[in-house]
Amino acid sequence: MTNQKKKILAISGSTRKNSSNFKILEFISKNINKEFEVEIFEDLENIPHFNPDLDTENPPEAVTQFRNKINVAAGVVICTPEYVFSLPGSLKNALEWCVSTTVFSSKKVGLITASASGEKGHEQLGLIMTTIEAGFTDQTQLLIQGIRGKLGTDGTITDEKTLHNLVAFIRNFEEEIEELN
Numbered sequence: 001m002t003n004q005k006k007k008i009l010a011i012s013g014s015t016r017k018n019s020s021n022f023k024i025l026e027f028i029s030k031n032i033n034k035e036f037e038v039e040i041f042e043d044l045e046n047i048p049h050f051n052p053d054l055d056t057e058n059p060p061e062a063v064t065q066f067r068n069k070i071n072v073a074a075g076v077v078i079c080t081p082e083y084v085f086s087l088p089g090s091l092k093n094a095l096e097w098c099v100s101t102t103v104f105s106s107k108k109v110g111l112i113t114a115s116a117s118g119e120k121g122h123e124q125l126g127l128i129m130t131t132i133e134a135g136f137t138d139q140t141q142l143l144i145q146g147i148r149g150k151l152g153t154d155g156t157i158t159d160e161k162t163l164h165n166l167v168a169f170i171r172n173f174e175e176e177i178e179e180l181n
Contacts, residue, residue, distance in 0.1 A: 005037040006074035006177060013080025013091035015045045020147045021079040021114055023155035027166065028077060033174050038077075041069060044088075050096040063097045070098065075108040075177045076134075081147075082113060082121030087128075095128055105133040108180065110140045110173040114147040139172035 010025040022040065029038035047062050054060060059067075070076055080091050098104055109129060113122035122143045129136060142165055144150065150159035157163040 005035055007072060008032065008036050008038045008075050008077060008177075009069050009073040010038050010040045010077045010079070011044070011091070011094070012040065012042060013044070013078060013088045015088070015090050019081070020151055021081055021112075023151055024079045024112060024114055024144070024147075024166070025077065026155060027157060028079075028170055031167065032170055036074075036174070036177075039069070039073075041066070044090040044094055047090070047094045047097065050093050052100075055097065055100050059097070066094060067098060067101055067103050070103040070107065073107070074180065075110070075173065076104075077110040077112065077173065078125065078129075079112040079114060080121065080125060082115035082118045085117075085120040087121050087124050092128070095132065098132055102133075104129070106135050108140070108173070108176045109134040109136045110142075110169060110176075111136055112142045112144065112169070114144040116146060116148070118143050118145055135176070137172070137176065140169065140176055142166065142169045 012021045012025055014021045025040050032038060047066060048060050080087060111125050111129060113125060115121060144162055150157060150162045152158050157166060
């Protein structure tokens with residue numbers, strides 16, 4: 001009997017290197033139960049613009065690799081900023097490549113929006129994930145407003161309430177995945 005770790009795919013909606021969203025995903029990877037292995041996906045900018053004509057028979061290799069990472073993961077965490085009251089275009093684009101598939105169908109996901117405000121972006125992320133049939137609950141969603149004032153330059157969570165909410169999010173996400181077994 002093998003004791004293989006469950007894979008979690010963590011997707012940052014920001015393409016900025018060392019963004020607040022990336023730092024939150026790093027925090028999750030360091031604080032999640034050791035039975036999980038977290039891979040932070042940082043290649044959103046390499047996924048080509050969505051084109052339904054390319055999606056039917058032979059999608060681009062970057063898209064196939066992205067879908068495969070989602071497919072083999074026990075769960076997916078998305079942490080995104082809000083841009084102009086919406087999702088970043090690169091994240092929405094990547095999710096659009098998944099609409100014609102079932103890679104997110106019943107997949108356990110955690111949704112975090114960490115931004116200045118984030119309400120509209122978080123709402124849109126939830127709507128998109130519902131549309132592609134991802135499995136999430138109120139307990140596996142988190143809106144972190146004013147994120148820049150809640151992180152130290154080294155990525156530490158400096159706000160106690162945010163730290164508490166993030167740890168609770170991690171535990172709830174772990175429980176959702178454990179229910180699969």
